[in-house]
Amino acid sequence: MxxxxxxxxxxxxxxxxxxxxxxxxxxxxxxxxxxxxxxxxxxxxxxxxxxxxxxxxxxxxxxxxxxxxxxxxxxxxxxxxxxxxxxxxxxxxxxxxxxxxxxxxxxxxxxxxxxxxxxxxxxxxxxxxxxxxxxxxxxxxxxxxxxxxxxxxxxxxxxxxxxxxxxxxxxxxxxxxxxxxxxxxxxxxxxxxxxxxxxxxxxxxxxxxxxxxxxxxxLSPAEQAQLFTKAGAQAIRDGADMNQVVNARRGAAGLSKPGGRLTREEQRMLRGGRDRGELARTDVFGQQVFTTTEGTTTRGLAGQRMREQGARTTRESGETVTRRARGGDVQRTVNRRRVQAPRLMPESIYELADSRDDAIRLLKRFGYII
Structure with missing residues (x-):
C-alpha cells in the first residue's frame, strides 16, 4: 500500500x-x-x-x-x-x-x-x-x-x-x-x-x-470556470499565475476575507443576505471596474510589478508651487500627489483589453503573470 x-x-x-x-x-x-x-x-x-x-x-x-x-x-x-x-x-x-x-x-x-x-x-x-x-x-x-x-x-x-x-x-x-x-x-x-x-x-x-x-x-473548461470563475480560468489558460489569480479574490471588493471570527449568519448579513460573496464594482476615475487590494503593498508582487510598469497616476492634492510667467512670478495651487492605481481583477482586464495581447499585457502589469 x-x-x-x-x-x-x-x-x-x-x-x-x-x-x-x-x-x-x-x-x-x-x-x-x-x-x-x-x-x-x-x-x-x-x-x-x-x-x-x-x-x-x-x-x-x-x-x-x-x-x-x-x-x-x-x-x-x-x-x-x-x-x-x-x-x-x-x-x-x-x-x-x-x-x-x-x-x-x-x-x-x-x-x-x-x-x-x-x-x-x-x-x-x-x-x-x-x-x-x-x-x-x-x-x-x-x-x-x-x-x-x-x-x-x-x-x-x-x-x-x-x-x-x-x-x-x-x-x-x-x-x-x-x-x-x-x-x-x-x-x-x-x-x-x-x-x-x-x-x-x-x-x-x-x-x-x-x-x-x-x-x-x-478539469474541463466548464469545471475550471466553476472553480476559478470564468475570467479567472481564462487568465490561467492565458498564462497567469494561479496563486495571483486566486489570492487576488481575498482582497476583492465585496468578498469577505477568510479567517475572520464572524459567524456564517453574520457574514451573510454583511453581504446583504447573500449566501456567497460576490464581486462588486468600484468607481475608478469614472469607470466601474472590479478591483482588489491583495498584493498591492510595497512588498506585494503585484504592487512591485505595478510600480515597475508605471501603473501610477497623478491626482490633485493641495501643494502650492510657484512658476514664472510673463510679468513676474505667479503662485498657484496645483494640488498634485502620486497615488497607487488600483489593481484590476481579471474580470475587468478582459472587459477593457482590446485584444488577447493587450489582456496578457495587463495581466503582467497587475502581477497575474510572472
Whole structure:
C-alpha cells in the first residue's frame, strides 16, 4: 500500500464518521416544529454530545494514521508523545462550545424567514447550515489531531492532499511539502487532508508533491470556470499565475476575507443576505471596474510589478508651487500627489483589453503573470 492509499483510507474513515453524525443531525432537524424554532435548544444540546463523541473518534485515529503512513516510507520515528483525542472534542473550530455553534441553524432559518423566504426553504437553509457545521467540526477535529501527530514526530512534515474537485483556494495550497509548524488553512466543508512525509525528498519519491497547474489542467473548461470563475480560468489558460489569480479574490471588493471570527449568519448579513460573496464594482476615475487590494503593498508582487510598469497616476492634492510667467512670478495651487492605481481583477482586464495581447499585457502589469 502506498502512502497516498493510506491517506485515502484515513479520509474515507473520517468521512464515514461525519456522515453518521450528519444523518442524525438531519433527523433531529426534521422533527423540529416550524412554529417553535426555539425548541431546537434541547435537540442541539443532545446533538452536541453526539458530535463530541464523533470528534473524539476522528481524533483517535491520528497516531495510527501517521505511523502507518511513515512506515510505508520506511521510517519509524519515535514520537515525542501521543495524541490525546479528548482534547479535540467538545469545542468548535473557532473556540466556542458546540452547543452555541449548533444553535446557528435556527438563526439562519429566522434570517431567511425575515427576508420573506417560504417556511420550507427557510428550514432547508437551516438544515444545510447544520449539515455543513457537523461535517466541518468532525473534519477539523481529525485534521487538528493529525497535525499534532505530525508535530510529535521528529523530521516529519506533511503534504496537503486534495479530495475530489476541491476549490480554487485549496488547489493552490495542495501538492506542496510543509514543515510540521505550518498552519493548515481550511474552509467550511473543506475535505483536504494531511499526508505525513519524512522530508520533501520522501514526499517527492512517494509522488505526493505535485503542481497545482496539473489539477487545473485535469478539469474541463466548464469545471475550471466553476472553480476559478470564468475570467479567472481564462487568465490561467492565458498564462497567469494561479496563486495571483486566486489570492487576488481575498482582497476583492465585496468578498469577505477568510479567517475572520464572524459567524456564517453574520457574514451573510454583511453581504446583504447573500449566501456567497460576490464581486462588486468600484468607481475608478469614472469607470466601474472590479478591483482588489491583495498584493498591492510595497512588498506585494503585484504592487512591485505595478510600480515597475508605471501603473501610477497623478491626482490633485493641495501643494502650492510657484512658476514664472510673463510679468513676474505667479503662485498657484496645483494640488498634485502620486497615488497607487488600483489593481484590476481579471474580470475587468478582459472587459477593457482590446485584444488577447493587450489582456496578457495587463495581466503582467497587475502581477497575474510572472
Amino acid at each position: 502506498t502512502t497516498a492509499e493510506v491517506a485515502q483510507d484515513h479520509y474515507r474513515d473520517r468521512q464515514a464518521i461525519a456522515a453518521a453524525v450528519a444523518a442524525e443531525a438531519a433527523e433531529a432537524w426534521r422533527e423540529l416544529n416550524p412554529g417553535d424554532l426555539d425548541a431546537w435548544d434541547l435537540p442541539a444540546a443532545q446533538l452536541a454530545v453526539v458530535l463530541t463523541g464523533a470528534q473524539q473518534q476522528a481524533a483517535s485515529a491520528a497516531d495510527d494514521y501517521v505511523d502507518t503512513a511513515l512506515s510505508e516510507q520506511g521510517a519509524e520515528p519515535s514520537p515525542a508523545g501521543r495524541v490525546d483525542p479528548r482534547r479535540f472534542a467538545g469545542v468548535a473550530s473557532d473556540g466556542r462550545p458546540l452547543e452555541g455553534l449548533l444553535r446557528s441553524p435556527v438563526v439562519a432559518t429566522k434570517l431567511a424567514l425575515a427576508r420573506g423566504t417560504t417556511v420550507p426553504r427557510a428550514l432547508a437553509t437551516g438544515q444545510a447550515t447544520l449539515d455543513m457545521m457537523v461535517r466541518t467540526q468532525v473534519a477539523d477535529a481529525g485534521r487538528a489531531a493529525d497535525g499534532v501527530a505530525v508535530a510529535a514526530r521528529p523530521s516529519t512534515g506533511y503534504v496537503r492532499m486534495l479530495q475530489g474537485k476541491s476549490c480554487s483556494r485549496c488547489a493552490i495550497l495542495a501538492g506542496r511539502y510543509y514543515r510540521w509548524s505550518a498552519g493548515f488553512w481550511r474552509h467550511p466543508r473543506c475535505d483536504c487532508i494531511h499526508v505525513p512525509a519524512r522530508g520533501e525528498q520522501a514526499a517527492r519519491s512517494e509522488g505526493l508533491v505535485s503542481d497545482p497547474k496539473e489539477f487545473f489542467n485535469s
